[in-house]
Amino acid sequence: MTSEDRLLAALSAPAAPAKDMHFALEVMRRAEAERFRADAARRVLRGAGLAVLGAGALILASSWAAENADALLNGALALAVGWTGIGVLRRRIGAPR
Amino acid sequence: MANEEEARLIADARRGDGRALALLVAAHQQAVRGFLRRFAGHWADADDLAQEAFVTAWRKLDRFEGRSSFRVWVCGIGYRIARDARRAHRRAQARDYAWLEEGDSEEGGAPLEDRIAVARAMSQLPDDQRAAVALCLGEGFSHxxxxxxxxxxxxxxxxxxxxxxxRLLKILDATP
Structure with a gap:
């Protein structure tokens, strides 16, 4: 047997089994773990984004309220007066609440 | 595996069908693992790299354009992962030839001693030569x-x- 025959025979021998369910299952397990990690990271990012948006909106609202305290007070007062007026009117005409 | 069946499995796996992915892995694991075992040398690391290659392929399945076969595409991913891991570690890795003893010693008509001698000789080749030999002479890929x-x-x-x-022939000639 020549060296060339020996080389070709050795190289053509399979280096991995033709069937190995354990390997396929391990790939599936890793793929699932990766999918779970990606989903969790997405959820955390979405939560953080919403929190940042909420905090931003709160800061904007409070700074607007601080700058327009009078208008806000007037508005709240007008709302309270209107609400009370509607309540009184309903009671007078006997409408159900 | 027929081309149409493979295309259908790839489409199903893209939609998140785990069974389709498992069938693709089962159909191509031998070539991908065989190549990486011959290229990386250390069989346990090579199987880990092969698993990583399949998971990466599954994650990037949307980018698979079908210009080459799925097997070629996954082997390419595995090669890049193995090459990067090798560069990153830059450490002398103990080479293990236990995988050679997995099968029958007469499997493929080659005695175990010859297969070990060839595996040792492969480890002396430069990376790109070893990868090309492993693919074309080992796993039967075309040039x-x-x-x-x-x-x-x-x-x-x-x-x-x-x-x-x-180079392999020279090394093998010197081996009794």
Missing amino acids: AEAAAILDAPLGTVKSHVLRGRE
Whole structure:
């Protein structure tokens, strides 16, 4: 047997089994773990984004309220007066609440 | 596996069908693991790299355009992962030839001693030559497929296979 025959025979021998369910299952397990990690990271990012948006909106609202305290007070007062007026009117005409 | 069946499994796996992915892995694991075992040398690391290659392929399945076969594409991913891991660690890895003893010693008509001698000789080849020899002479890929996997010109791959084969023969000649 020549060296060339020996080389070709050795190289053509399979280096991995033709069937190995354990390997396929391990790939599936890793793929699932990766999918779970990606989903969790997405959820955390979405939560953080919403929190940042909420905090931003709160800061904007409070700074607007601080700058327009009078208008806000007037508005709240007008709302309270209107609400009370509607309540009184309903009671007078006997409408159900 | 027929081309149509493979295309259907890839489409199903893209939609998140785990069974389709498992069938693709089962159909191509031998070639991908065989190549990485011959290339990386350390069989446990090579199987880990092969698993990583399949998971990466599953994650990037939307980018698979079908210009090459799925097997070629996954082998290319595995090669890049193995090459990067090798560069990152830059450590002398103990080479383990336990995988050679997995099968029957007469499997493929080659005695175990010859297979170990060839595996040892392979470890002495430069990375690109070893990868080309492992693909073309070990796993039966064509030169064009190996060029696609290694992202190298066809002529370069042919030359790597030729030179690698000559070097292996020289080493084997010196081995009784």
